[in-house]
Amino acid sequence: MTKSAAQEHASPPSSLPAYVFRGPAYVTIRTRTNDQPKYVDTRLNVWTWYDGGTAMNIDWSGLKLSSEFVEIAKAFMAHMLEKYSPSTAYRAARMLHRVSESDISLKFPWAAEEIISAFNSWNSSREYVVVFRTLYRWVMDRGIAGFSNDIYLKIKDFKTERSSPYSRIFLSQSGLELDEEILLLKRIERQSLTDSWEDVQFNIVLHLGFELAPRSI
Known part of the structure; x- marks a missing residue:
């Protein structure tokens, strides 16, 4: 692939400073009972929350992700914890773990082909693909550098496999x-x-x- 072709497929470079998560120190979450914490402390390396007595967490120091994307991922997780149920937010945490284990873990920004290759390495798992697309759209809507509509349209069209006709x-x-x-x-x-x-x-x-x-x- 020539240099010009590579540039065409990759996200456009940006002169803007890298994104830094400056969210609230405590994110209020939805809980089903009153005997468990109703917030997540975002100042910690490990974010912990509960759903019906079951502990869920994401350990940022344990993820193999680029430092810039970690900041973006924290903002997305804070959004998920605040807006959705604890179990739905945990889907985002699982997806980030899967990204951490893939070839794109330390690459950022990504080309569309790199993301699709990661999707294929996840055996086209529907949950991870859907949540990743949700993250991509959420970040793109906020104008954060490193994300583009052209790439979003390509990954949006990615088809996940189904295990059976039913x-x-x-x-x-x-x-x-x-x-x-x-x-x-x-x-x-x-x-x-x-x-x-x-x-x-x-x-x-x-x-x-x-x-x-x-x-x-």
């Missing part, structure tokens, strides 16, 4: 997209504008359905 049926029954989950949580937490028992009853059933519904592995 996988689509099972997947459609087992989970929500990230934007769907936050809309549902907002609906559950919304205060009723009336004293209608039917409205209260519906909200109870909706809440129970969300808490007891099956989650993807």
